[in-house]
Amino acid sequence: MQKPSIPKGTRDFGPAEMVRRKYIFSVIEKVFQKYGYVPIETPAMENLSTLLGKYGEEGDKLLFKILNSGDFLNGIDRQKLTESEGNKIALLISEKGLRYDLTVPFARFVVQHREEITFPFKRYQIQPVWRADKPQKGRYREFFQCDADCIGSNSLLNELDLLQIISEVFAELKIRVLVKLNNRKILAGMAEVTGQADKLTDLTTAIDKVEKIGYEKVVEELKARGLTPAGIQKIVPFLTMKGTAAEKTDLLRKLLQQSETGLKGLEEMARLFDMSRAIKLPFEPEFDVSLARGLNYYTGTIIEVKAVDVEIGSICGGGRYDDLTGIFGMPGISGVGISFGADRIYDVLDQLNLFPEKVAQTSDVMVVNFEEKEQLFYLDIVKQIRSAGIKAELYPDAVKLKKQFSYADARNIPFVIIAGGDEIASGQLSLRNMKNGEQEKLTITEIISKLNHR
Amino acid sequence: MQKPSIPKGTRDFGPAEMVRRKYIFSVIEKVFQKYGYVPIETPAMENLSTLLGKYGEEGDKLLFKILNSGDFLNGIDRQKLTESEGNKIALLISEKGLRYDLTVPFARFVVQHREEITFPFKRYQIQPVWRADKPQKGRYREFFQCDADCIGSNSLLNELDLLQIISEVFAELKIRVLVKLNNRKILAGMAEVTGQADKLTDLTTAIDKVEKIGYEKVVEELKARGLTPAGIQKIVPFLTMKGTAAEKTDLLRKLLQQSETGLKGLEEMARLFDMSRAIKLPFEPEFDVSLARGLNYYTGTIIEVKAVDVEIGSICGGGRYDDLTGIFGMPGISGVGISFGADRIYDVLDQLNLFPEKVAQTSDVMVVNFEEKEQLFYLDIVKQIRSAGIKAELYPDAVKLKKQFSYADARNIPFVIIAGGDEIASGQLSLRNMKNGEQEKLTITEIISKLNHR
Numbered sequence: 001m002q003k004p005s006i007p008k009g010t011r012d013f014g015p016a017e018m019v020r021r022k023y024i025f026s027v028i029e030k031v032f033q034k035y036g037y038v039p040i041e042t043p044a045m046e047n048l049s050t051l052l053g054k055y056g057e058e059g060d061k062l063l064f065k066i067l068n069s070g071d072f073l074n075g076i077d078r079q080k081l082t083e084s085e086g087n088k089i090a091l092l093i094s095e096k097g098l099r100y101d102l103t104v105p106f107a108r109f110v111v112q113h114r115e116e117i118t119f120p121f122k123r124y125q126i127q128p129v130w131r132a133d134k135p136q137k138g139r140y141r142e143f144f145q146c147d148a149d150c151i152g153s154n155s156l157l158n159e160l161d162l163l164q165i166i167s168e169v170f171a172e173l174k175i176r177v178l179v180k181l182n183n184r185k186i187l188a189g190m191a192e193v194t195g196q197a198d199k200l201t202d203l204t205t206a207i208d209k210v211e212k213i214g215y216e217k218v219v220e221e222l223k224a225r226g227l228t229p230a231g232i233q234k235i236v237p238f239l240t241m242k243g244t245a246a247e248k249t250d251l252l253r254k255l256l257q258q259s260e261t262g263l264k265g266l267e268e269m270a271r272l273f274d275m276s277r278a279i280k281l282p283f284e285p286e287f288d289v290s291l292a293r294g295l296n297y298y299t300g301t302i303i304e305v306k307a308v309d310v311e312i313g314s315i316c317g318g319g320r321y322d323d324l325t326g327i328f329g330m331p332g333i334s335g336v337g338i339s340f341g342a343d344r345i346y347d348v349l350d351q352l353n354l355f356p357e358k359v360a361q362t363s364d365v366m367v368v369n370f371e372e373k374e375q376l377f378y379l380d381i382v383k384q385i386r387s388a389g390i391k392a393e394l395y396p397d398a399v400k401l402k403k404q405f406s407y408a409d410a411r412n413i414p415f416v417i418i419a420g421g422d423e424i425a426s427g428q429l430s431l432r433n434m435k436n437g438e439q440e441k442l443t444i445t446e447i448i449s450k451l452n453h454r
Numbered sequence: 455m456q457k458p459s460i461p462k463g464t465r466d467f468g469p470a471e472m473v474r475r476k477y478i479f480s481v482i483e484k485v486f487q488k489y490g491y492v493p494i495e496t497p498a499m500e501n502l503s504t505l506l507g508k509y510g511e512e513g514d515k516l517l518f519k520i521l522n523s524g525d526f527l528n529g530i531d532r533q534k535l536t537e538s539e540g541n542k543i544a545l546l547i548s549e550k551g552l553r554y555d556l557t558v559p560f561a562r563f564v565v566q567h568r569e570e571i572t573f574p575f576k577r578y579q580i581q582p583v584w585r586a587d588k589p590q591k592g593r594y595r596e597f598f599q600c601d602a603d604c605i606g607s608n609s610l611l612n613e614l615d616l617l618q619i620i621s622e623v624f625a626e627l628k629i630r631v632l633v634k635l636n637n638r639k640i641l642a643g644m645a646e647v648t649g650q651a652d653k654l655t656d657l658t659t660a661i662d663k664v665e666k667i668g669y670e671k672v673v674e675e676l677k678a679r680g681l682t683p684a685g686i687q688k689i690v691p692f693l694t695m696k697g698t699a700a701e702k703t704d705l706l707r708k709l710l711q712q713s714e715t716g717l718k719g720l721e722e723m724a725r726l727f728d729m730s731r732a733i734k735l736p737f738e739p740e741f742d743v744s745l746a747r748g749l750n751y752y753t754g755t756i757i758e759v760k761a762v763d764v765e766i767g768s769i770c771g772g773g774r775y776d777d778l779t780g781i782f783g784m785p786g787i788s789g790v791g792i793s794f795g796a797d798r799i800y801d802v803l804d805q806l807n808l809f810p811e812k813v814a815q816t817s818d819v820m821v822v823n824f825e826e827k828e829q830l831f832y833l834d835i836v837k838q839i840r841s842a843g844i845k846a847e848l849y850p851d852a853v854k855l856k857k858q859f860s861y862a863d864a865r866n867i868p869f870v871i872i873a874g875g876d877e878i879a880s881g882q883l884s885l886r887n888m889k890n891g892e893q894e895k896l897t898i899t900e901i902i903s904k905l906n907h908r
Contacts, residue, residue: 036847069586393490
């Protein structure tokens with residue numbers, strides 16, 4: 001019989017990975033809560049009418065569709081099945097799909113439950129999403145997103161909260177980060193002052209790559225995309241800008257003089273930098289006018305976070321959008337949000353060896369099942385240890401010591417207790433440190449106190 | 455535009471439900487961990503070859519199937535689509551399905567990762583499952599299961615651990631429970647001593663209902679199912695048995711005298727009751743020889759838990775099985791497991807008003823955005839409060855007090871801090887208790903200390 005397997009692009013998480021993943025999620029979640037964000041969850045399946053058309057044509061193709069249950073061919077003209085295109089047939093026989101991200105379900109949630117929600121609504125959501133992407137290294141068909149969004153408030157204090165959340169999460173995880181900020185209105189302003197407001201998408205797509213391909217290549221691409229030489233000339237100073245956020249702000253004030261939108265974006269940025277300084281944010285964000293992320297989605301602040309010590313792309317990102325829920329008929333709701341990339345954060349922690357040792361542990365102590373006839377004694381001490389809030393287990397079978405030790409080893413249990421008839425009579429049990437093999441004789445009270453003080 | 459909706463049988467969980475659900479899961483998870491159980495997670499999608507044929511014909515129909523991605527009609531003889539039955543067509547165009555429970559994916563996991571696993575393997579798993587059942591009150595198409603299983607050990611100590619886990623979980627949740635125990639071998643013994651070992655399934659199906667329909671109706675059903683009058687006569691004493699576990703054990707020893715299997719089951723039960731008494735399990739499980747649960751699945755101990763104060767069916771159940779992984783070509787692995795019904799536990803807690811008040815809270819305190827010009831001051835105090843580990847937020851917009859208060863009310867935030875220019879100058883801020891409307895003047899240090907000592 002062949003070994004069973006799982007669909008390509010999906011993963012099993014064994015205990016060792018799970019405890020590390022839980023560690024990441026719990027750090028993020030605790031910080032979200034500290035800032036007043038509250039959890040929601042939405043179903044894995046959404047109606048296809050909710051999902052289709054929200055992610056572009058390419059996205060529609062990447063949706064996992066669920067075959068209608070029961071007699072899915074009931075009422076369908078079979079002839080159509082032989083004639084129509086695959087896409088059309090899919091829609092005849094499936095009306096549900098797996099969620100593709102957490103943003104569209106969140107927008108749907110807000111509109112559906114608008115009467116029950118108190119705005120501003122600060123929600124976080126940590127759930128898996130599914131995409132029928134071609135699987136490759138670091139890209140999965142099932143992966144988790146950790147989103148926090150505040151909607152129904154235009155205040156920049158929300159952006160400031162998100163910057164603080166980013167700061168606290170990565171400080172807690174001990175990952176050194178570079179946080180980049182920009183504002184979509186500045187990008188719009190750039191297009192305006194170069195006289196090519198209609199080319200905003202071409203402009204941002206090209207300059208978003210400046211870090212990767214360099215400024216000369218960007219100029220080439222701008223040419224290829226049909227921007228005028230005069231326009232490109234005006235963009236150059238934006239791309240070659242250096243200095244602190246304050247210095248860049250001064251320069252931009254001149255460059256964007258002719259664009260009301262651009263100046264508005266600049267003002268928002270300046271205020272955000274001021275407030276960050278006032279609350280002594282532990283890092284100075286970098287003002288990066290080439291940062292675009294997601295092109296047409298954001299309308300204000302844009303945020304991107306990279307790890308300093310590992311090259312892996314962004315590990316968190318987000319921004320402000322003006323109209324999250326308009327697609328579902330509820331216009332004018334502005335929001336700002338960020339999303340942590342749990343898989344990449346996992347890789348960073350793994351590569352830098354930053355997972356706390358404690359995370360790898362399962363039980364704190366194991367009682368060896370040394371003599372079958374003493375089982376009631378073992379049961380009693382393992383019960384006492386658990387009552388003290390310590391994770392403990394009794395090996396379930398009175399098998400060879402070697403087997404029990406290797407079980408404790410494999411499970412990364414730091415201590416085992418060994419007690420035969422003599423030890424039990426004297427009340428002095430052997431506590432063995434599984435790391436260095438040292439053994440000492442202690443009473444059960446002493447053992448509990450020792451385990452509790454680690 | 456129509457309000458968007460979600461597929462029938464699925465649910466959104468808003469913040470109020472989420473924090474309550476998280477409370478239940480965290481209680482269960484903490485107890486699992488205390489007993490040395492470790493977490494795993496498996497993908498939502500499994501290959502249909504893994505799932506099909508594992509849940510009976512009816513179960514196969516209830517699997518959600520996922521349409522193959524990309525060009526799902528590629529290479530398929532279109533003519534077949536017009537001629538074949540729905541079932542067959544489904545398998546032509548879908549090769550993945552959503553998991554139906556956590557047991558089959560766990561079995562698949564164990565076989566697939568057998569080389570990496572240390573046995574005995576005590577795993578827990580808390581994830582959603584999907585069934586294309588007809589939705590009705592209390593029955594959903596997406597719901598969570600919380601399973602703990604120990605496989606690779608025949609020791610009854612594992613059963614004892616599970617009984618203790620049940621005891622701790624429900625004690626912590628403050629739900630009073632009745633725990634019923636039986637052993638499949640006793641049921642087999644009953645069938646044997648009545649000379650109708652081949653009718654085991656009919657026998658168990660019928661007597662499983664004795665609590666619901668009464669003993670006379672069960673006798674009728676046994677007749678209808680073709681058991682001989684002589685056989686039924688021998689079953690009567692089993693069904694009318696009364697008394698303590700010890701008394702029932704004594705009686706059963708006589709009744710099962712002729713069945714080796716039956717006596718083996720009885721011995722296991724007696725040992726389990728003895729050990730439960732020895733470790734002073736806080737409740738005496740009920741020995742219920744009519745308990746069958748799931749008919750052909752279990753091979754040893756059978757466990758069922760009901761709430762005493764709410765009529766809702768079982769809220770936890772499980773048992774021992776001899777051959778979890780045989781279906782995937784790895785025979786001879788015995789295990790024992792339990793599953794908590796999170797949805798029903800939620801309903802019990804809700805009906806008995808047992809959710810701790812603390813669970814409903816979101817932020818511990820909100821700082822009122824009283825005067826726009828004092829925002830930096832507010833930012834500073836909210837930062838100080840968070841640094842003390844207290845969940846705090848600043849209302850993001852300097853809008854009317856009334857609006858800010860009703861936000862705090864709706865979010866169940868117990869305290870708000872109000873500070874205008876005068877209060878800021880004096881250092882005496884107003885702390886308002888949102889429940890009773892009382893207000894007192896305190897320094898920020900006093901406020902933090904007060905919030906920390908609640």
